[in-house]
Structures are given as C-alpha cells and as structure tokens.
C-alpha cells in the first residue's frame with residue numbers, strides 16, 4: 001500500500017515515532033520499513049521538520065478479527081492467560097470456541113462442566129478446542145502465576161481487589177492469607193513488600209504445589225507456605241497485622257481463628273457472598289458476636305461490593321480493625 005513517509009536515522013527512530021504519534025499523523029495501517037541505516041516511518045500526510053519526506057509501498061498490518069466481529073455478539077467467557085473458559089450452558093459454545101481459537105493469544109478453549117464447588121473451590125473442565133491442557137501462565141499486577149485451572153481455584157475478576165488489599169500493607173507487616181489458593185494475594189504482597197512476612201495457607205495440596213512454583217517464578221523469599229486446615233495452622237500464629245479471609249461461602253466458620261491470629265490494632269479483610277437486601281449488617285452482627293466472646297471489639301473501616309456473584313447476590317468485602 002502506498003504511503004507518505006518520513007526518513008530518519010535508526011537512532012532518532014523511536015523519538016520521532018513518538019513525536020509523530022503525539023501529532024496523530026502516523027499511518028497505523030502499515031509497518032515501519034528499514035532502508036539500510038535509516039527508517040521510513042509511514043505518515044498519513046506530509047509534515048515538515050522531522051526528516052526527508054517521500055512516498056513508497058508499505059506492508060499492510062493484518063488486524064486480527066475479534067471474537068465479537070466474527071460472532072456478531074459478545075460471548076460470555078473468562079480468559080485466564082492463554083486459556084478461555086465457556087460456561088456449559090452456552091448453546092453457541094462450538095461457534096464461540098472456533099472464534100476464540102483464531103485469536104493469537106488463546107491456545108485452549110475449555111468448557112466448565114460444573115460450577116465452582118467443594119472444599120477446594122474447583123470445577124470440572126473439558127477441552128473444547130486447541131491444545132489439550134488446563135494449565136496456563138497468567139500475569140496480574142506485575143506478578144506471574146502458573147495455575148492448573150482444573151486443580152486450583154482462580155478468578156481474574158479479583159485483580160483490582162488484590163491490588164487494593166496490597167496497597168494497605170506497611171513495611172515489616174506480618175500478613176496471613178488463610179485461603180491462599182495459587183497465591184494471587186500472598187505473592188503480590190510478598191513481592192511488593194520485601195520487608196513484610198507473608199504466611200500463605202491452603203488445604204488443597206495442588207494449590208500448595210502452585211504456590212511454591214509461583215513463589216519461585218516471582219522470586220519471593222519472604223513467603224512462608226503452609227499446607228493444611230487454616231483453623232489448625234492459625235493456632236500457631238499470633239500478632240498478624242493483616243489477615244486475608246478469601247473463602248466467601250464459609251469464611252465465618254473461620255472467624256474465631258482469624259481473630260486469634262490478628263494483633264490488637266490489626267486488620268481483617270473478610271470476603272463473603274451476600275444478598276443485595278442485606279449486604280453487610282447481618283455479617284457484621286455475626287462477626288461482632290464472635291469477637292465479643294473473645295473480648296474483642298471490631299471497627300469496620302471499609303465495606304464494599306467486589307463483584308456481582310449471582311442474581312441478587314454479591315461478592316463483598318468487609319475490612320475491619322480489631323482492638
């Protein structure tokens with residue numbers, strides 16, 4: 001395709017490209033070309049003051065069609081690394097899988113055969129298209145996670161929430177992540193605060209395996225990984241500055257253990273699933289009752305909806321201080 005260009009030396013190339021981008025005159029439909037020691041930067045109209053101007057034939061940049069463009073609608077899917085997951089109730093699953101697998105970034109399309117469930121909060125997955133695997137590499141908040149999605153719980157929908165909690169940690173804090181999974185809270189915090197000490201607990205042996213691998217991948221050494229029931233493991237821990245309780249369906253059963261682990265003045269970040277008519281108050285009442293029996297007082301510092309969970313139901317978080 002013919003296009004005007006500006007000829008600059010390779011050394012000046014990146015600086016000029018940025019300036020031309022700022023002016024909005026780069027021809028984004030074609031590729032920059034090399035001519036010996038010079039670069040030909042395609043532009044939509046001639047402009048003076050950057051270098052010699054000319055006209056030449058440029059290679060067109062082939063744009064990938066999005067699944068939305070192929071299908072004509074926006075499919076309900078979950079993307080984790082190079083894997084896409086489609087719900088088992090999706091009638092257009094084969095058509096969606098075909099559109100997804102045409103994307104460079106998607107290598108496998110899975111169907112969730114069951115909802116997330118059981119103690120380990122996992123689901124049955126089957127391969128619908130692409131490579132036969134359920135393991136992927138996922139990047140979030142500057143960390144990398146290897147996860148087998150059929151063996152360990154994971155959702156990318158909590159990425160912002162994890163960053164919000166990580167922002168509250170201070171130099172030298174002791175953080176206990178009672179239900180750590182593959183480590184998206186623990187590893188982010190340990191990596192962001194090398195002076196903090198993070199204890200990551202999970203009962204699922206596969207979660208522990210991936211936690212260890214992810215600690216290595218992210219080069220964190222201030223992370224202590226403990227396998228077992230959080231209630232038992234918490235019996236050996238005291239003085240935590242922050243306790244993360246991300247087991248939304250049954251977290252209340254572990255509240256007593258968490259209250260014993262946190263120091264006076266420390267914080268608990270408690271996740272739950274709540275009905276829209278009674279998002280926080282019922283839960284706060286129950287937490288208060290448990291705290292009272294331990295002669296502790298709780299003061300909510302933040303209450304928030306994290307994401308919609310099901311019709312009329314929300315995944316919520318209550319951050320509270322214990323004294």
Ligand code: SAM
Pocket residue numbers: 119120121152153154155158178179180181182183184185201202203204207228229230231246247248
């Ligand atoms: N925090 C992780 C995340 O954001 O991806 C995982 C959260 S997932 C909802 C809950 C995790 O708690 C699962 O990995 C499950 O194996 C673990 N779990 C369930 N019951 C447990 C228990 N009694 N003690 C320790 N871990 C438990």
